[in-house]
Amino acid sequence: MTLYLLSVMGTAGDPAPSAEETDRMYAAVGTFNKKIQGSGAWVFAGGLHGIESATVVDGTGTETIVTDGPYSEAKEFLGGFWVVRAPDLDAALELAAEGSAACGAKVEVRPFQDDTEA
Amino acid sequence: MAGADVAAGSVEEVFRAEFGRVVAALTRRFGDLDLAEEMAQEAVVEALRRWPRDGVPPNPGGWLTTTARNRAVDRLRRESTREARHLEAHMLAEGTDPMEPVSSVADERLRLLFTCCHPALAQEAQVALTLRLLGGLSVAEVASAFLVPERTMAQRITRAKRKIRVARIPYRVPRDAELPARLRGVLATVFLVFNEGYLASSGETLVRTDLCGEAVRLGRLLRDLMPDEPEVAGLLALMLLVEARSAAREAGGVLVPLGEQDRRLWRRDLLDEGQELVRWCLRRGRPGPYQLMAAVNAVHADARSGSETDWAQVLELYDQLYAVSASPVVALNRAVALAEVEGAAAALAVVDGLGLEGYHPFHATRADLLRRLGRAEDAAGEYRLAIETAGNRAERAFLQGRLDAL
Numbered sequence: 001m002t003l004y005l006l007s008v009m010g011t012a013g014d015p016a017p018s019a020e021e022t023d024r025m026y027a028a029v030g031t032f033n034k035k036i037q038g039s040g041a042w043v044f045a046g047g048l049h050g051i052e053s054a055t056v057v058d059g060t061g062t063e064t065i066v067t068d069g070p071y072s073e074a075k076e077f078l079g080g081f082w083v084v085r086a087p088d089l090d091a092a093l094e095l096a097a098e099g100s101a102a103c104g105a106k107v108e109v110r111p112f113q114d115d116t117e118a
Numbered sequence: 119m120a121g122a123d124v125a126a127g128s129v130e131e132v133f134r135a136e137f138g139r140v141v142a143a144l145t146r147r148f149g150d151l152d153l154a155e156e157m158a159q160e161a162v163v164e165a166l167r168r169w170p171r172d173g174v175p176p177n178p179g180g181w182l183t184t185t186a187r188n189r190a191v192d193r194l195r196r197e198s199t200r201e202a203r204h205l206e207a208h209m210l211a212e213g214t215d216p217m218e219p220v221s222s223v224a225d226e227r228l229r230l231l232f233t234c235c236h237p238a239l240a241q242e243a244q245v246a247l248t249l250r251l252l253g254g255l256s257v258a259e260v261a262s263a264f265l266v267p268e269r270t271m272a273q274r275i276t277r278a279k280r281k282i283r284v285a286r287i288p289y290r291v292p293r294d295a296e297l298p299a300r301l302r303g304v305l306a307t308v309f310l311v312f313n314e315g316y317l318a319s320s321g322e323t324l325v326r327t328d329l330c331g332e333a334v335r336l337g338r339l340l341r342d343l344m345p346d347e348p349e350v351a352g353l354l355a356l357m358l359l360v361e362a363r364s365a366a367r368e369a370g371g372v373l374v375p376l377g378e379q380d381r382r383l384w385r386r387d388l389l390d391e392g393q394e395l396v397r398w399c400l401r402r403g404r405p406g407p408y409q410l411m412a413a414v415n416a417v418h419a420d421a422r423s424g425s426e427t428d429w430a431q432v433l434e435l436y437d438q439l440y441a442v443s444a445s446p447v448v449a450l451n452r453a454v455a456l457a458e459v460e461g462a463a464a465a466l467a468v469v470d471g472l473g474l475e476g477y478h479p480f481h482a483t484r485a486d487l488l489r490r491l492g493r494a495e496d497a498a499g500e501y502r503l504a505i506e507t508a509g510n511r512a513e514r515a516f517l518q519g520r521l522d523a524l
Binding site: 002087088089109112113 | 141236284285287288292294296
């Protein structure tokens with residue numbers, strides 16, 4: 001089994017979804033989460049607040065520097081994620097496809113290092 | 119000396135035919151593409167050293183596999199930590215889970231092919247991996263076929279193999295439910311190799327026969343491995359029928375269009391084989407894009423001269439092709455047939471609405487239609503655009519000739 005990070009990708013400036021759309025999305029994600037909790041694929045998941053809530057910390061120098069805002073100037077940002085356990089990439093891609101449909105956003109799939117779990 | 123040459127030639131033949139099988143068998147056994155590739159290569163080097171001296175063994179493929187496997191075992195014993203890691207990790211997911219639905223097709227090389235053509239790999243990486251691991255081309259050969267530096271190609275292949283390993287792209291034939299979509303990806307990769315060989319997108323020569331030959335070889339392999347798939351037969355037929363015309367496609371460095379080709383230069387054996395496959399497809403009655411493109415080329419193969427072409431049938435086939443895979447490029451090809459059936463004006467009306475500016479066959483087709491309508495001024499401008507956008511010297515020479523003759 002391998003752990004995969006399924007990152008939900010958002011784009012800055014996308015129109016905010018309506019309350020109705022948001023409710024539908026939460027319901028769909030809730031259903032998907034229950035399903036993968038039941039199947040054993042679930043490890044962890046979470047949704048994040050927007051990039052305006054982000055703070056960057058640089059502790060690499062002698063003095064820690066704290067700055068307001070996201071790390072990257074890129075328009076794409078991480079909106080939320082799942083960590084799932086899957087036997088291979090095909091299985092992870094299948095989960096990602098379901099997750100993507102549920103949350104209404106593209107999902108990036110990446111394997112964790114230390115690729116095998118006991 | 120001559121004897122040694124013959125032996126070296128047959129070694130090369132065996133090597134190319136068997137390389138994929140050796141890599142596939144070792145990957146299955148050891149779960150490691152890198153190790154499989156390296157050991158297959160070492161077995162080939164060993165064969166090149168021994169066979170010219172001792173003669174080719176009675177079962178050369180078996181000899182190569184055994185030699186490669188023994189070397190792999192030796193290597194793993196020497197590097198016992200690596201062996202332990204292999205046993206623990208099963209570096210490639212093999213799909214041996216008994217709960218997993220079993221695919222109706224199974225051959226080691228098919229696993230390898232579907233892994234090389236996995237949609238999680240970029241198309242150029244799929245092509246490179248397929249040619250290297252299944253086709254047995256050296257990295258240098260793959261690099262020169264695609265006109266990129268050897269280092270670039272080596273990196274591309276290494277990165278792709280690494281992604282297969284760390285992301286655990288499975289080493290298996292997809293389940294029947296996924297098979298049609300995944301097979302389309304495999305066919306697209308093989309056809310891309312063929313097209314790049316047939317109409318080199320850049321460079322001096324029109325046809326890079328090495329790539330065409332390799333694509334046909336892969337097409338034959340696929341046909342052997344998946345004998346019931348009509349689109350597999352369709353792709354092979356298409357490549358054979360097109361490849362059959364390659365000697366007639368260029369004269370003195372200038373492209374010769376289909377209608378003006380010397381049909382005595384067409385290879386009858388390839389045409390016959392291609393047409394037989396098209397007939398087989400027709401009997402199956404499950405048409406798809408490759409089968410329809412093959413059928414178009416079978417119609418051309420039937421005509422003794424360009425003027426005897428059954429254009430109505432070609433147009434009908436393009437209508438069907440457009441119905442199953444609508445695209446502006448298909449519409450453009452259909453328009454070429456339409457010009458023959460209904461005239462250049464009707465075709466031009468269709469072509470003008472396609473929005474394919476910058477795609478050189480669009481400009482070349484438009485130029486030809488304008489020329490036939492006697493609009494020399496407009497045709498000249500269009501030929502210039504076509505020359506600008508064509509990457510290939512023989513094509514440019516042809517277009518220049520047409521422009522000069524206006």
